[in-house]
Amino acid sequence: MTGAGLDGTLRVSPNLGALADAMAAALAERAWIAVQARGVFRLVLNGGGTPQPLFERLGRPPLQGMDFWTRTEIYWGDERCVPPDQPGSNYRQAADAFLNANPIPETNVHRILGELPAEEAAQQYQAVLAAHAEPGRTWPRFDLVLLGVGADGHTASLFPGHAVPDPHASVLAVTADYEGRPAQRVTLTPAVFNSARGVWFMAAGTAKAGIVRRLLEGDEPQAPVPAQSIRPVEGELVWWLDAQAAALLTPK
Ligand code: 6PG
Numbered sequence: 001m002t003g004a005g006l007d008g009t010l011r012v013s014p015n016l017g018a019l020a021d022a023m024a025a026a027l028a029e030r031a032w033i034a035v036q037a038r039g040v041f042r043l044v045l046n047g048g049g050t051p052q053p054l055f056e057r058l059g060r061p062p063l064q065g066m067d068f069w070t071r072t073e074i075y076w077g078d079e080r081c082v083p084p085d086q087p088g089s090n091y092r093q094a095a096d097a098f099l100n101a102n103p104i105p106e107t108n109v110h111r112i113l114g115e116l117p118a119e120e121a122a123q124q125y126q127a128v129l130a131a132h133a134e135p136g137r138t139w140p141r142f143d144l145v146l147l148g149v150g151a152d153g154h155t156a157s158l159f160p161g162h163a164v165p166d167p168h169a170s171v172l173a174v175t176a177d178y179e180g181r182p183a184q185r186v187t188l189t190p191a192v193f194n195s196a197r198g199v200w201f202m203a204a205g206t207a208k209a210g211i212v213r214r215l216l217e218g219d220e221p222q223a224p225v226p227a228q229s230i231r232p233v234e235g236e237l238v239w240w241l242d243a244q245a246a247a248l249l250t251p252k
Contacts, residue, residue, distance in 0.1 A: 008237035010216070012246045016204040019242045020053035023202065024063055027054075027144065030198060031068040034143040041072045042132075044145040044188070046156065047080070047090030050202050051146060052097065059098030069102040073132070077145060077193070078157040079112035081121065081184035088182045089114055118173035118184045125186060126171040139170045139188075142196040149203050150178060151211050153225020157187035160225050164189050190229040197235045201227070204242040212241060213248040 013019035027043075034041040045051070057063060074094070082088045084095075091111040099109060110128050113121045129139040147155045154160060159176040170192050174185045193199055203212050215227055216239065231237065 008239055010239050010241070010246075010249075012241050012243060014243050016050070016053055016242050019202070019204060019240055020057050023054045023200070023240055024057035027058070028063050028066065028068065030144050031066075031072060034197075035068050035071045038143075039071060041068055041144075042075065042140055042142045043072060044075045044077045044142050044193075044196070045090065045094050046077050046146045046148045046202075047093055048148045050148050050204050052093070054146075054202070055094055055097035057098075059101035064098075064101050065103065069104050072102075072104050073108045073110065074099065074104060075110045075129075075140075075142065076112050076188075077147060078185055078187040079114045079121070080182035081114050081116070081118050081186065082182050083115040084111060086114075112186045114186070118175070118186050121186045122171045122173040126169075129170050129188075129192070138168075139192050139195070142192075143198065145193050145196045145199045147193070147199060147201050147227075147230065149201055149208065149211055149215070149227045151207050152178075153211055153215070153227050154178065155201070155227040155230060156193070157185035158190065158226035158229070160223070162226075167191060190226075193230050194233050195235075196232055198238070199230055199232050199235060200238045200240055201230075202240045203245040206244045206247065208241075208245040209248045212239075212245050217249060 031041040
């Protein structure tokens with residue numbers, strides 16, 4: 001990928017189904033590599049419509065029931081403040097699609113407590129991350145972070161116009177109205193995402209073509225959007241797109 005935009009690898013599939021197939025296979029490969037190297041695969045999930053077909057593939061053969069699930073730890077990059085049994089819950093989305101279908105130890109599933117007020121849930125999750133960090137660190141180094149992007153350039157629940165108050169914080173409480181989704185949210189910060197071994201953005205559909213072009217090739221002076229603050233320091237960055245989201249990129 002070239003241009004003044006983000007560095008990283010670009011993977012384009014013809015449609016969202018093919019994108020999900022490719023991502024699911026690549027995720028399983030990352031999981032095996034992590035388990036072989038460190039005995040654990042630490043995966044951070046996103047929410048929204050785009051990851052749904054990927055999540056469904058993780059919950060059915062051939063990936064359903066694979067051994068790496070027993071060594072997988074699940075975290076979330078963001079959560080909406082709703083109880084975990086509500087349809088708007090990112091936890092519930094993943095639980096229904098693939099967590100419940102796989103032999104992931106219950107103690108390895110670290111959900112953000114969306115049923116709590118956002119500030120409280122953020123503090124609680126900060127403690128969860130600290131408890132799973134290497135000695136002397138305040139959050140774990142994740143193996144793989146899945147992120148979506150909004151047409152406005154938000155990612156996780158990092159929205160344009162919301163500064164991150166403390167660059168060392170790992171979790172924040174946020175209020176943001178987006179497409180009628182629950183406005184009270186909790187999000188991990190760019191510092192956490194950028195310390196990961198891998199960050200995979202995913203975008204699909206024509207509504208994302210403009211922001212994808214801006215993020216990957218944009219050279220016009222515009223106020224930066226949150227997705228631009230995600231640049232893993234020592235990890236891979238991959239942009240997974242369907243053909244519609246990639247439609248405005250310069251053909252190579
Ligand atoms: C959330 C997400 C959020 C999402 C984008 C894109 O909880 O809402 O984590 O950051 O990834 O809003 O959502 P779509 O995939 O639905 O376009």
